[in-house]
Amino acid sequence: MNIQADLTPALPEGRWALFLDIDGTLLEHAPHPDSVSVSEELRVLLERIEHRLDGALAFITGRSIAAVDHLFDPLKLRIAGLYGLEHRLAPDGKIEAADAPADMAALADEIELELASKAVYVERKGPVLAIHTRAAPQLLARATELVEAALVRLPKGYRVIAGNAGVELMPLEAAKGAAIRRFMQLDPFTGRRPVFLGDDTSDENGFDTVNAAGGFSIRVKPQGETAARFAIEDVASAIAWLEANFGQPAGHASRDDLVA
16 A cells, blocks of 8 residues: 555444554654654553553664663563564563674674764674664665675574664564564463554554554655555654544543544
8 A cells, every 4th residue: 555645543332452563653763773762641541541551552662672761761561572573461461582693793793894884873782683773864875785695694583674774683573563463372462453553664564463453554754665554744743643542531522533
C-alpha cells in the first residue's frame, strides 16, 4: 500500500493491545541517539495508557532495553529491545538478552575508523550494529556498502536493514513482528486486537503481523510504499492520537469514521 494522505484513524470501541516504536514515533529523530529526551508529559501519558489498557502496552524498538529505561526513567514498561533480541515481558521482570558474535566489535571498529570522523555515528548494540547517517546523508550509500560487505565475516543468519537515515546489521531473528506475536500470546495481551505505530523500514514486519491479526498498523510520516494501513503526519500528531484514543476515560475519544 502506498499511503499519500494523513488518515489518522480513530479507533472503535474494543479491547486493544498497543505496541509502540520510539524514535520517529514518540520522539523526534536526532543526529545522535543520545541527543533525544523524554518530556514528563509523555511519561505521564504512557503511564496512563498502560493503566487504561490493564498493562497491554509494550515498546517495540531498535534501542536496547537499558537505553530505553535510562531514557524514560523512572517509567518502566514491557518491552522488546533490539528488534526483539531482548525482552522484558513484565515491567518488573527479568531481561532476556542475546549475545553478540565475537567478530562484531572488530567490525564496528573498522567501520568507525572510516566513517566516524565524517559525522557518522556507529552504535554498538550487542548483536546489532547501527550506522547513523542523519548528520551526513551523503554517506548512507557507503555505510550500506560496508555492512553488506561484512556479512561474510559474521555467522550465518545476519541481514542488512536500510532505514530512513542509516543502516543496521542484525540477526534474522531480530524482527518486530515476531516480538509482537510473542507478546500477543501472553497476558495481558492475549485476546486483544493489536495496534502498532512505527515510522521506518524496520517497522514494516510489525505492520504485516498486525494486519494479519486484524489489528491497526499506523506509520508515522510515511515515505513511499508501506504495509501500514493508516498514516499519521508526524510525531506530535502521533502523541495527540494516542492521547485521544488511549489517554482519556473510556468513551471520551472522538469516534470519527475510519478511512483506509
